[in-house]
Amino acid sequence: MQPSSTTDGPDRGSSLRRWGPIVGIVVVIVIIAVVVIVASGGDDKKTASTSTGSTSSSAGAATLPAGAVPFSQKGNRTDLTFSDKCDQSTGKVAIPFFYAPECFANLPAGQDNGGATAKGVTADSITVVVYLAPDTDPILDFITAPIHNDDTADQAQATYEGYTDLFNEYYQTYGRKVNLKFLHGSGTSDDEVSARADAVKAVDELGAFAVWGGPVLAPAWTEEIKARGVICLGCPAIPDPSPTVFPIGASGSQARQLLAEYVTKKLNGKPAQFAGQDDFKTQNRVFGQIFINTPGSPAEQDAADFKSTLQKNGVTLTDQEAYDLSQLINDPSIATSVISKLKAAGVTTVIVSTDPIAPKSFTEEATKQNYFPEWIYGAGTLIDTNAFGRTYDQKQWAHAFGLSFLAAHTSQELADQYDLYTWFKGSKAPADQTYGVLAPQPELFFAGLQAAGPNLTAETFRQGLFFTAPGPKTLTAVGITYGQHGIWPADQGDDYYGIDDVTEIWWDTTVSGPDEIDQQGQGLMEFVDGGKRYRLGEWTSDLKAFDKSGAVSLYTELPAAETPKTYPSPAGGSGSSTRHRAPTELNPR
Numbered sequence: 001m002q003p004s005s006t007t008d009g010p011d012r013g014s015s016l017r018r019w020g021p022i023v024g025i026v027v028v029i030v031i032i033a034v035v036v037i038v039a040s041g042g043d044d045k046k047t048a049s050t051s052t053g054s055t056s057s058s059a060g061a062a063t064l065p066a067g068a069v070p071f072s073q074k075g076n077r078t079d080l081t082f083s084d085k086c087d088q089s090t091g092k093v094a095i096p097f098f099y100a101p102e103c104f105a106n107l108p109a110g111q112d113n114g115g116a117t118a119k120g121v122t123a124d125s126i127t128v129v130v131y132l133a134p135d136t137d138p139i140l141d142f143i144t145a146p147i148h149n150d151d152t153a154d155q156a157q158a159t160y161e162g163y164t165d166l167f168n169e170y171y172q173t174y175g176r177k178v179n180l181k182f183l184h185g186s187g188t189s190d191d192e193v194s195a196r197a198d199a200v201k202a203v204d205e206l207g208a209f210a211v212w213g214g215p216v217l218a219p220a221w222t223e224e225i226k227a228r229g230v231i232c233l234g235c236p237a238i239p240d241p242s243p244t245v246f247p248i249g250a251s252g253s254q255a256r257q258l259l260a261e262y263v264t265k266k267l268n269g270k271p272a273q274f275a276g277q278d279d280f281k282t283q284n285r286v287f288g289q290i291f292i293n294t295p296g297s298p299a300e301q302d303a304a305d306f307k308s309t310l311q312k313n314g315v316t317l318t319d320q321e322a323y324d325l326s327q328l329i330n331d332p333s334i335a336t337s338v339i340s341k342l343k344a345a346g347v348t349t350v351i352v353s354t355d356p357i358a359p360k361s362f363t364e365e366a367t368k369q370n371y372f373p374e375w376i377y378g379a380g381t382l383i384d385t386n387a388f389g390r391t392y393d394q395k396q397w398a399h400a401f402g403l404s405f406l407a408a409h410t411s412q413e414l415a416d417q418y419d420l421y422t423w424f425k426g427s428k429a430p431a432d433q434t435y436g437v438l439a440p441q442p443e444l445f446f447a448g449l450q451a452a453g454p455n456l457t458a459e460t461f462r463q464g465l466f467f468t469a470p471g472p473k474t475l476t477a478v479g480i481t482y483g484q485h486g487i488w489p490a491d492q493g494d495d496y497y498g499i500d501d502v503t504e505i506w507w508d509t510t511v512s513g514p515d516e517i518d519q520q521g522q523g524l525m526e527f528v529d530g531g532k533r534y535r536l537g538e539w540t541s542d543l544k545a546f547d548k549s550g551a552v553s554l555y556t557e558l559p560a561a562e563t564p565k566t567y568p569s570p571a572g573g574s575g576s577s578t579r580h581r582a583p584t585e586l587n588p589r
Helices: 023-030 138-143 153-170 192-205 220-227 252-267 299-312 325-330 333-344 358-368 412-417 420-425 440-452 458-467
Strands: 125-132 177-184 210-212 231-233 287-292 317-323 349-353 374-378 400-404 502-514 520-527
Touching: 125 153, 125 192, 125 440, 153 177, 153 420, 153 440, 177 192, 177 440, 192 210, 192 220, 210 440, 220 231, 231 440, 252 299, 252 349, 252 374, 252 400, 287 299, 287 333, 287 358, 299 317, 317 325, 317 333, 325 333, 325 358, 333 358, 349 400, 440 458
Parallel strands: 125 177, 125 210, 210 231, 287 317, 287 349, 349 374, 374 400
Antiparallel strands: 400 502, 502 520
């Protein structure tokens, strides 16, 4: 959530614009792709030609629900009052959070909030059911083995409760209080039967107006929640999230559009100058792709669409190699075959659209075959993290660059200094490794709650989210919007996915420092131009990979323009502000 930009007329974008580095919640969403739909995102949007870029849409046509009046629209009205938690000098909620939302007016004297406006809503309360994963899950434990995390479900519950206490006190809820109910998952992350049964319980038995989270490899959970008309935040991806499912990550289609534009504008028709073998460096790039293809997923069609999009823009994708993760784990010869085919096809530049485990096998095999191409971060899942990047063959990964949806990293010291939970409670969050994963769900929900107005329904909640306009880009945060704001081609319909922008990165084997879980080691991602972010249509032709000038691997101080205002701590401590750290973002629990 960003401060207001300088515009004429009322500020429509202050309530939901941005999050700080929310790698964690992105992981919650996209880790589904590790086994299910990497590179597809589970969406059915059309893939537009990158040459058109962003097109005009109905941006500006959205209106807030009745009774939702942001501070910027109060004008000369004398009948409006605002909570004492509103900083009227800024018009924003008085919390030390750079992305603090705009204040919304209290209900006028004598007006009620409509009472039971929806299932799970009364005049006094809003029921939110929070999914808690089992403390042990063989699949997720395997995927996240390199990034140990010992936070428990009980600690996650306590952390959710702390954030909810804060937002209940500081955000506009129109006389209601958000009450959390916790559902402990009855099965593993991929158990569709248990997921479906748990979802039915969340709505029919526990009475949810909204749910947060879910078993990350079981879309059946989301399907059941959606079928019952309930708001779903941080839920497993499904082909059509409308009208009540709001992923925080970008869709697969959106990722492919941004990737295709990057390849078209920056790489095509130019020598593979960053490859690890001399003969590649002097010839124009020959592109190949490795992508995960799990049975039952749309990955093959998505790969075909990506190839077609590139072709429309004059780019030839010479070879595409699919693999199944479970087979790759049990049969090393699959990696041998994939690399052999890419090498035989003369591919100089490999686009990596994979899970975070597979590149280790592929890069090690490439070294065995004395094959040293460029490796392009191709919107794969978690491959653009330091923790996983260090597990790959460094002789190969020294030639890796491309795009990332992640924001430029900040140090753990900064994260600890700017932790909103600590500011409010006076102590660190119980889930001290994964609070960065948990916080964005209550943040998004309460921000949407304000904009929904007193007549709270799934429709007004969606209307509130759609109203929020894009804010100015930052370096250490991603951009999030819903609805149509001219960012994505209008013919793709309403945008139910969150993150809209990406940054350019490259892997630097020469530096050392902490990774996302604060483990010291060799090798870090470098963020080009300090983490400058791009939306569709904004990529330029200049390529700054492996250019130290302006590159940042870790911010130990926040950029001045992104430093939040401080307020006294309700717990009696010093003023602080929130910037959820990248560390713990890697474990979906």
